[in-house]
Amino acid sequence: MEHNARQAQKEKIMEHNTQPPKASTSRRSFLRKGLVVAGTGTIGAGLLAGGLSFPAFAEETSGGLTSGDVAILRFLAAVEIIESDLWQQYNELGGIQDSEVPGGSGSAPYIADLQKLDGDMSQYIHDNTEDEFSHMAFLNAYLFSRGAAPVNLDRFRHLPSSKATGAQQIGRLTNLMQLTVDTSWWTRYRSRTQNPDLGGTFAQAIPGLSKGQFPAIPRHDGDLVPDNHIQAIANTAAFHFGFIEQGGSSLYPTLAQGVTNLEVLRILLSIGPTETSHFQTWHDKAGNAKVLTDPTNGLVFPDLNASGGEDTQTNLIMPEPTIFLNRKFPPISIIRPTGIAGVGSAVATIKAFTDDGLFIGQSKEFFALLQQLAQQADAARRA
Numbered sequence: 001m002e003h004n005a006r007q008a009q010k011e012k013i014m015e016h017n018t019q020p021p022k023a024s025t026s027r028r029s030f031l032r033k034g035l036v037v038a039g040t041g042t043i044g045a046g047l048l049a050g051g052l053s054f055p056a057f058a059e060e061t062s063g064g065l066t067s068g069d070v071a072i073l074r075f076l077a078a079v080e081i082i083e084s085d086l087w088q089q090y091n092e093l094g095g096i097q098d099s100e101v102p103g104g105s106g107s108a109p110y111i112a113d114l115q116k117l118d119g120d121m122s123q124y125i126h127d128n129t130e131d132e133f134s135h136m137a138f139l140n141a142y143l144f145s146r147g148a149a150p151v152n153l154d155r156f157r158h159l160p161s162s163k164a165t166g167a168q169q170i171g172r173l174t175n176l177m178q179l180t181v182d183t184s185w186w187t188r189y190r191s192r193t194q195n196p197d198l199g200g201t202f203a204q205a206i207p208g209l210s211k212g213q214f215p216a217i218p219r220h221d222g223d224l225v226p227d228n229h230i231q232a233i234a235n236t237a238a239f240h241f242g243f244i245e246q247g248g249s250s251l252y253p254t255l256a257q258g259v260t261n262l263e264v265l266r267i268l269l270s271i272g273p274t275e276t277s278h279f280q281t282w283h284d285k286a287g288n289a290k291v292l293t294d295p296t297n298g299l300v301f302p303d304l305n306a307s308g309g310e311d312t313q314t315n316l317i318m319p320e321p322t323i324f325l326n327r328k329f330p331p332i333s334i335i336r337p338t339g340i341a342g343v344g345s346a347v348a349t350i351k352a353f354t355d356d357g358l359f360i361g362q363s364k365e366f367f368a369l370l371q372q373l374a375q376q377a378d379a380a381r382r383a
């Protein structure tokens with residue numbers, strides 16, 4: 001029943017987010033009877049690929065995409081599915097509950113502590129969640145429209161939900177309860193002399209979060225006390241939001257360099273900056289994290305302004321100019337990294353998510369599939 005409820009919710013969102021072109025109506029009724037569409041096999045009623053539902057506009061295919069473009073889009077679809085899953089969990093407990101996103105019923109103590117970072121946190125969590133669902137739905141619908149296979153990770157939705165009041169009890173793709181959060185993005189975007197593409201390395205803003213495992217959502221109602229414990233969970237979430245969205249900010253411009261088709265390039269260039277818009281917001285909010293020590297596990301959130309240095313100053317949320325391409329050029333304010341040399345950005349993204357603890361409890365098959373999708377995306381080259 002729970003699975004069906006989730007599926008119904010997802011289909012509602014897909015319906016909400018993918019408006020079929022008006023001209024396709026008559027074709028759609030034709031498709032309903034079953035039709036062979038080149039490259040996709042027999043379909044009916046707009047259904048394809050593991051139960052995912054799409055508007056039936058595959059007939060509008062205007063030429064095949066290169067295998068590289070398909071690989072990039074499929075990897076990004078997988079990433080957006082993963083992001084949607086984790087953002088849904090944040091929204092159920094910390095966001096606004098409405099018909100635009102799959103919700104829970106909220107956790108008042110968690111929301112209260114998130115709002116100590118900004119009174120609009122619940123709205124921002126909701127909107128980030130809706131955006132990821134829209135990215136996921138669009139990318140899969142676009143793949144389908146071009147005769148390529150969409151991505152469906154539903155068979156891996158078996159990780160447990162939080163038992164805290166407010167969370168739905170459904171299977172998840174991601175784990176937000178044992179995170180090891182890399183907060184070096186904080187100093188990376190403040191450095192004027194280092195760039196990861198030119199070998200730069202960066203200190204952790206919150207060293208404690210990079211060692212051990214910490215929840216970013218209450219795991220059960222016992223996590224709602226004492227005050228500094230649930231506040232530490234809200235603080236962890238804030239830094240995790242920044243970690244996730246800075247990743248998307250680099251992933252899209254990096255993969256865009258391997259795209260061949262101009263429309264696919266447009267898609268990547270249009271989604272990527274929304275990830276950066278999220279990142280900018282979360283970067284600002286994380287700077288408002290309460291200075292505290294979690295009495296249950298010793299996790300410290302230090303005063304980032306105490307040093308008086310720019311490497312941690314909380315209001316330096318816009319990218320500081322730094323070296324780019326070659327040190328002979330003047331410093332420039334940029335997204336970083338965006339280089340395609342070395343380990344590919346897709347494989348690096350999966351490694352970063354794995355190191356983050358997001359996939360603790362996932363199956364070997366899940367990791368193998370993600371690795372394959374990532375390697376294929378990284379292998380794509382502009383034709």
Ligand SMILES: [Fe+2]
Nearest residue numbers: 080083132135
């Ligand atoms: Fe996204």
